[in-house]
Amino acid sequence: MARYDSILDTIGRTPLVRLARLAPPDVNLHVKVEAFNPMGSVKDRMALAVIEAAERSGALRPGQTVIEATSGNTGIGLAMVCARKGYPLVVTMAESFSLERRRLLRFLGARVVLTPAAEKGSGMLAKAIELAETHGYFLCRQFENEANAEVHSRTTAREILDDVGDEPLHAWVTGFGTGGTLKGVSRVLKAADPRTRVVVAEPDNAPLLGSGQAQPPGASHPCFRPHLMQGWSPDFISPLTQQALAEGLADEVVPVAGEAALRLARDLARKEGIFAGISGGATLAAALAVARRAPPGSHVVCMLPDTGERYQSTPLFAGIEDEMNEEELALSRSTPGYRFDLPAAVPAPASTVAEPVATLDAEAERFVDDTLARARVVMFALAWCEFCWAARKLFDRLGIPYLTVELDGPACQGDDLGGRLRPVLARRTGAATIPQIAIGGEWLGGCGELFAAWRDGSLGERLAACGIAYDAEAEIDPERLLPAWLHPRHATA
Known part of the structure; x- marks a missing residue:
């Protein structure tokens, strides 16, 4: 194992894993497992890049408080970076996001300010701006910060190209949130091989991109509806996403149903042994649609943005019980000893x-x-x-x-x-x-x-x-x- 001077040095270089049981047999479908980042998501890359860019420019002063609006993963990445570098952190987050994310943030030392779910992503962003202006905090502005896209051009895209090697890449499939991954990776892949298709997935009930309707300035997109994919598709098309679209970097938009996202996240765990979140299941749903119509022998790469551990209070874990079910009880009863279902006087240790x-x-x-x-x-x-x-x-x-x-x-x-x-x-x-x-x-x-x-x-x-x-x-x-x-x-x- 390598030795590192800082946890921040371990960010990136995540594995590309070929799916054996879920993919069509004649297509090479690979997943980029971003859960291997130290805080478990792709946002670790951006968190470090944004802070270091601000340090270089002088926009972030030593000891200054950092603030950002986030659905969780960006905040968790920022909490790690700020903890290591010594910056206080405040995160604004809509109350609808999972409890695990709030607790992880607070465990890492961040303060979490919740905003009403009805105000959506726009509300938590507006609150972050309000707090930054009032208290003199450094606002990361992940939805428009070019450092967000740049780090994916410099790391994520290069890792994919290095891992695919000389094989042509038929398609790269991703969701979008801030747009940093989309813009940063797609421009490098396209420059390396213009034939590579960039496929963007989004919730089928919130077709912000698929609708073709422009993003209204300073307002929620008219096609936004609440959806299951936390971290995906806020209620607006971010500036970075708009830039990627304007540059013609996206070839196709694939709508994904929430139920498909849940099902495929579970299938990833149970059939491939890969533990990913809801957005990973959603991206895989789109990648499978691409793979099924790809020429035999094609290589398709799908982003898996985060780990499934921070979704335990969400519908992803619906039906996953704490107690033994009937099958497990029957197995317990099949031998006489150490029965968990029988009253017994248990001696103290x-x-x-x-x-x-x-x-x-x-x-x-x-x-x-x-x-x-x-x-x-x-x-x-x-x-x-x-x-x-x-x-x-x-x-x-x-x-x-x-x-x-x-x-x-x-x-x-x-x-x-x-x-x-x-x-x-x-x-x-x-x-x-x-x-x-x-x-x-x-x-x-x-x-x-x-x-x-x-x-x-x-x-x-x-x-x-x-x-x-x-x-x-x-x-x-x-x-x-x-x-x-x-x-x-x-x-x-």
């Missing part, structure tokens, strides 16, 4: 059971006493334990300051302090389980007792008696803080 000892360790006793004196809310926990994490979540949601002692953490590893603390805790609390929580020096119990105390109001009373502030107005169902497999509905599993 050995690591959570305190072994009886004749004499408690004096140092461990002093440690517990000192810890209870240091903080008004104390939790003796295990770093890996889901119940401990659920308790932490409740404390955090309520704004309760607390001290955690992790019995399996580095601080308790020396001289097996963690192991010596467990018998002390078991003797004092009357329970061998972890976590054990104390408020004001008095033992409350474990995760279950904490949740029960929140529900019946006694937790609030104990906190108030100790002068501990918390969010008394919070409406929290504590059971929902547990992982799904620990939820009470699984109690007999």
Whole structure:
């Protein structure tokens, strides 16, 4: 494996993969798997290019906040770049885009400002402009920024030509969003071989290009309708896309149904082992239409813009359940052991059971006493334990300051302090389980007792008696803080 000085050096050089089971047998249909970029999408290329172009021109000052309107992938790429380079990032995004994208952005340190879904892509762009002008942020302007197209001419297109080699490329198939990939790749492919067809796919219910109607200045396109392909076809034809069309770089526009996009994204996973998003399924639908009428032996390249992981809250995963279905249950029941569908008394893991000892360790006793004196809310926990994490979540949601002692953490590893603390805790609390929580020096119990105390109001009373502030107005169902497999509905599993 190569060694890199920065995660940004790993962007690009994504693989071209020939489809074996979905393509017509006499046509070489290849997919450009952009999920191999470090943040999982083709937009990583543009994110780096836009920031570095702005640095070179002086448009972006050191430490200045970057802002952009995005359906998610551009923002995620920008969040990576900004994190590495030290720029704060604000992203504006319509509320209709998937929850996974928001969480990824925030995990990477970006701030996410949602805009009304009814305002579509135009609304999130207008909000980004408004915030940039008000606060002096650097606006990336991905829909018109030539750096967006340039990076695809310099990298994506060259990679395709290098990978295809001496074989003539019959067609290249892509969707369009900002138009950067379309403009940047198509001009290089056309220059290399004017016979290469550039095919642009778009939603069949939102034929912005297929309608032939011009883009109204500063308004939504009259043919736009909401569609399933996130990142594809905003409610306007971007300047970069308009430039590509004006230069005659697109030979054909293929409409794609949303259901076809979903079906082919699933087929890619189940028949080719390639995990792509909805837009990848949509682009493949158009590429298959091209391949079926291509001459035998032709080479067709299809863009797969991103990974399917950020679509789990969308219709792409409809019908994909968390629980075992009947077929899986039948398979489980085909052998007698380790049945997930039978109630059973499951012994606690050995690591959570305190072994009886004749004499408690004096140092461990002093440690517990000192810890209870240091903080008004104390939790003796295990770093890996889901119940401990659920308790932490409740404390955090309520704004309760607390001290955690992790019995399996580095601080308790020396001289097996963690192991010596467990018998002390078991003797004092009357329970061998972890976590054990104390408020004001008095033992409350474990995760279950904490949740029960929140529900019946006694937790609030104990906190108030100790002068501990918390969010008394919070409406929290504590059971929902547990992982799904620990939820009470699984109690007999």
